[in-house]
Amino acid sequence: MRPVAISVDAPEVSRNLAGKAGYTFPVLSDPQAETIRRYNLLHKAAGPEGSDIARPAEFLVDSSGTVRWVNFTEDIRVRARADEMLAAAKGIK
Amino acid sequence: MTEITERRPNRAPWLALLLALAAMLSNGAFFLGLPGQQVIPWLGLALTIAALVYAVLGLLRAFRQPQVYGGKVSSSILGVLALLIGGLSVFTSVHSRDLPAAGGAPQVGQKAPDFTLADTSGNKVSLGQLLGKGDAGNAGGSPAGAASNASAAAPKAVLLVFYRGYW
Numbered sequence: 647m648r649p650v651a652i653s654v655d656a657p658e659v660s661r662n663l664a665g666k667a668g669y670t671f672p673v674l675s676d677p678q679a680e681t682i683r684r685y686n687l688l689h690k691a692a693g694p695e696g697s698d699i700a701r702p703a704e705f706l707v708d709s710s711g712t713v714r715w716v717n718f719t720e721d722i723r724v725r726a727r728a729d730e731m732l733a734a735a736k737g738i739k
Numbered sequence: 740m741t742e743i744t745e746r747r748p749n750r751a752p753w754l755a756l757l758l759a760l761a762a763m764l765s766n767g768a769f770f771l772g773l774p775g776q777q778v779i780p781w782l783g784l785a786l787t788i789a790a791l792v793y794a795v796l797g798l799l800r801a802f803r804q805p806q807v808y809g810g811k812v813s814s815s816i817l818g819v820l821a822l823l824i825g826g827l828s829v830f831t832s833v834h835s836r837d838l839p840a841a842g843g844a845p846q847v848g849q850k851a852p853d854f855t856l857a858d859t860s861g862n863k864v865s866l867g868q869l870l871g872k873g874d875a876g877n878a879g880g881s882p883a884g885a886a887s888n889a890s891a892a893a894p895k896a897v898l899l900v901f902y903r904g905y906w
Contacts, residue, residue, distance in 0.1 A: 648894040650869055652856065653904030661859035663906050672864060674856035681854040686843030687901050700901040701838045707851040707897045709870055714896065718841035722903065723769045724777050731898055738896045 647706075647735040648672075654679055654699050676700075706734050714738055749808040752797035752817035758790035759824035766831065780832055787825040794818040794825075851899065869897045 649671040653660070660673040676682050682700040693699040704726045706715035715734035717726040765783040769776060798818050800808040845851055855865040871893020 647896045647898055648869060649898045649900060651900045651902060653902045655904040655906075657857050657859050657861050659904070664859055672858050672869065674858055674864060676854075676856050681852075681856060682901060684852045684854065685845060685901065687841065689839050689903070692903070694905060699903045699905070701841065702903060703841060703844060703899075703901045705845060705851060705899040705901075707866070707870065707899060709893060709895060711850050711853075711866070711870060713845045713847050713849050713851050716844070716847055718844065720836060720838060721777070721780055722835045722838065723766065723780065725769075727772050727774070727776070729774075735896050735898065 647732070647738075650674060652676055652681065652700070654682065654693065654697070704731065706731070706738070708738050744806045746809070747807055749797055749800050749810040749814060751793045751800060752810065752814040752821070755790045755792075755794035755797055755821040756817050756824075758786050758793060759821040759828070762786035762790060762828045763824055766828075780835070783828055784832060787828045790821045790825050794821040866897070866899075870894070 651660075651669070651671065651673045653673075653675070654677055655663070655675055656677055657675045660675055663669070664673045679688055679698050679700070682688055682698075685703070685705075687700045687703050688698055689701040690698050692701075702719050702722060702725060704715075704717040705713050708714050714737070715731075717730070719725055762783045765779055765786060768779050773779075794814075794817070797810070797814040801811045801814040805811065851866060853866045855863050858864050
């Protein structure tokens with residue numbers, strides 16, 4: 647399974663974060679929230695200075711591009727745990 | 740003839756403050772990634788309610804039974820503190836749950852919409868590439884970072900994690 651992170655942060659900001667946190671997976675930038683909008687995950691004016699950001703969401707997509715598992719938290723403090731995501735990924739051949 | 744009343748310590752305001760602090764600190768538990776973490780918000784709310792109950796109890800004791808319980812000033816100060824900290828906890832809780840519905844987002848069984856986004860090196864990466872399909876368009880080889888990962892062995896699945904950013 648390949649994890650991929652997406653946010654409105656600029657590539658420099660994401661590079662900083664990935665460097666500090668030691669992330670080796672792709673961290674992608676969607677500064678205009680185009681992809682976030684396409685996925686219907688826009689959280690309007692929730693960022694600093696009223697900027698639009700993504701609501702947290704996780705999707706497990708198989709090699710055919712089909713969504714196999716999703717997680718939409720109702721509380722920004724509660725996120726999908728690694729073991730839940732790994733368990734979901736195990737079900738994909 | 741004077742009746743001798745036994746003085747008792749008024750610990751309720753202190754308990755209120757401790758409970759309010761515990762409610763606030765319970766937010767730190769989210770970083771532990773514990774199983775059953777979805778109960779933490781409710782635990783925090785329960786601690787806040789308990790804090791307010793003890794704050795009111797402390798004030799009632801101090802002002803209604805001053806001959807038994809002391810602490811009119813301390814219970815007032817601690818009550819205000821517990822109210823402020825508790826209020827902050829409730830505000831955080833409400834704010835944390837203020838999320839738009841995700842009904843329109845891709846659901847299980849649907850195709851994940853394609854996208855092309857810049858990675859941390861500024862290289863464009865598409866979902867197709869990440870899934871290990873059709874990497875031919877990535878002229879100029881695969882620079883360091885995501886693009887080179889994308890052209891490596893195709894993974895069984897890609898986990899897309901949308902996050903709020905501004906970390």
